[in-house]
Amino acid sequence: MAGALLAGSMPPRTAWYLAPLGAALLTWSLLGLAWRQRLVAGIMTGLAFFLPTLSWLIGFHPAGFAALLGLETVLFALAMLAVDARPARWWTVPAALVALEAVRGRFPFGGFPIPGLALGQLDGPLAGAAPLGGSLLVVGLATGAGAAVTALLVDGRRVRTLAVVGVSLAVGAMGILLAGRDGASAGSLRAALVQGGGPRGIPAVVSDADAVTERQVQLSEDLPSDLDLVLWPESSLAVSGPVTDTSEAARVAQLARRTGATVVVGLSESYDRSFRNAAVAWGPDGRIVDRYEKVHRVPFGEYIPARAFFESLSDLTALVPRDAVPGRGPGLLGTPAGPLGVVISYEVFFSDRVRSAVVAGGQVVLVPTNAASYTTEEVPATEVAAARMRALEFDRAVLQAAPTGYTAIIRPDGRVVGQSGLSTPEVLTATVPLRTGMTVYARTGDGPVLAVAALTLLASPLAGLCAALRRRRPGTVGT
Structure with missing residues (x-):
């Protein structure tokens, strides 16, 4: 169902709100799952997303369609393996989706970013963040908003969740303000x-x-x-x-x-x-x-x-x-x-x-x-x-x-x-x-958003590694 909602937000449709709903459902479905279960959930969600949005390829080369569908589905499933399924780590879902879009834009053969999750958000309120962080930031904000809704319902730490949502909305609002400037005509x-x-x-x-x-x-x-x-x-x-x-x-x-x-x-x-x-x-x-x-x-x-x-x-x-x-x-x-x-x-x-x-x-x-x-x-x-x-x-x-x-x-x-x-x-x-100015994104590219996504996904494994190292550290002997 989550994949179908994500697909429903894609052009030529303009139902931008379906992507946050899909992200909310995806987050809920992943909570508490072991890695094998997340892999299966990723395969099912990926199929539901890519099957309708890549079907136009069937008329060109059915075998090529099947191969690309399989590859894109595998990439989606691997992204879900990177998710931390604990309710308190809900933000790893949008981070994984950002990482997925970044990979699809570069692999295979230089990338095949069709469909792109951000393209369904152009008529929504968060597209205004594009001058700040490009399409990857739009993906992170839109899917993060959906994941946050699930977190508010299932996670007891609502204050922290509301703080993250507030920062995300502020980033989107700042992007809208920057996009409205007309200082480089x-x-x-x-x-x-x-x-x-x-x-x-x-x-x-x-x-x-x-x-x-x-x-x-x-x-x-x-x-x-x-x-x-x-x-x-x-x-x-x-x-x-x-x-x-x-x-x-x-x-x-x-x-x-x-x-x-x-x-x-x-x-x-x-x-x-x-x-x-x-x-x-x-x-x-x-x-x-x-x-x-x-x-x-x-x-x-x-x-x-x-x-x-x-x-x-x-x-x-x-x-x-x-x-x-x-x-x-x-x-x-x-x-x-x-x-x-x-x-x-x-x-x-x-x-x-x-x-x-x-x-x-x-x-x-x-x-x-x-x-x-x-x-x-x-x-x-x-x-x-x-x-x-x-x-x-x-x-x-x-x-x-x-x-x-x-x-x-x-x-x-x-x-x-x-x-x-x-x-x-x-x-x-x-x-x-005609314009001559440079947006923030024109100056920085995808680097900052990718860095945030990577740190978000690596935070839990690194914390676990540090804890394990502390447990193995030999105790000191008093004098």
Whole structure:
């Protein structure tokens, strides 16, 4: 039941309060259990959480879905082993969930943080803590609030519990105050996001690349002339070899000259055994001024880790015929429109990629993405939620463009001020603020929250070890 409640809080649903309820039930169910029982409880809760939230993977590769479901469930169960099941140690439950989210964001193959517990909290009161400690702090506060409710009911030490809850609420309130400050404005940007539309449920490797480009071009013909930026989605262009001097590049250059805007296009450059997934910027004069190549690739989507081994288990060539070349450096485009932070598609789920762009000077964050492979709204909605969380964490407007949706315009406070439908051809325009300030989280990253979670989980074992050492210490002889 606890896992089902946690799953119910995930996008596209907005029932943020279900996560604290799930954490409360999870805490209650773990109290007094031996380690083997906690392991079983973790497996059952993990299955109930991940089975519905990863089901969108079944259409891609059923065996891959089963493998990922098993791995994520095992990670959840191992996190529950770290919990101290005594009522007085209730806060080890949210600490274990924070540690779990941190691990999932880094393992396996660089991390797979979908779904992320924090993404269900964007419409709740504790999301305002994101500028202080990022999504991990939001997870800790939301699940800690639920665990505290259980502690108040079963633990006799209510004063201490209320004190911990009070501190948590104060941290959340401080985050909301910090997020509301407007002391780092660098002007504004008039942007147009072009969503060409088209059918969904078609993997990128078999899509009609020319048709995708043509839809983008046609919809851009009537763009106004008062724009600073035009953003096209990931995979808007697909070319063989470098994009420079191709006919596709000439069409984008013409658009830039006609609108007098910087045009940023997500494109794919194919080679014999590899491809490059890039965001390329054309200046108002029609010349390419900068480019960024995707650093954090999608495992089994853009490359096959240990390809020879995994292809011996399953035919993956049709799914991923060639591997993406990993990019380098921060996601920053130097353009006439200003320094633009950029992350491509999957990278929006990783705060470190956005952090590198912001620290490098990005005043707004662009997310060219392609969610056309999915038939349901779950992945596009989850991606918008991730973009909202990144906006909150770093106090930056986020502009996300997808060929078939969701395309979204998100303000630095995480509010969505414009969002497209799915499959429809649409152009979203807005004036968004440019920012230069640095939030606390932009300066520190996940380190402080991870340190608190680790100390919380290690406190009981260390105390037990110290007590054992004291008992074994030989007594002193009086004189």
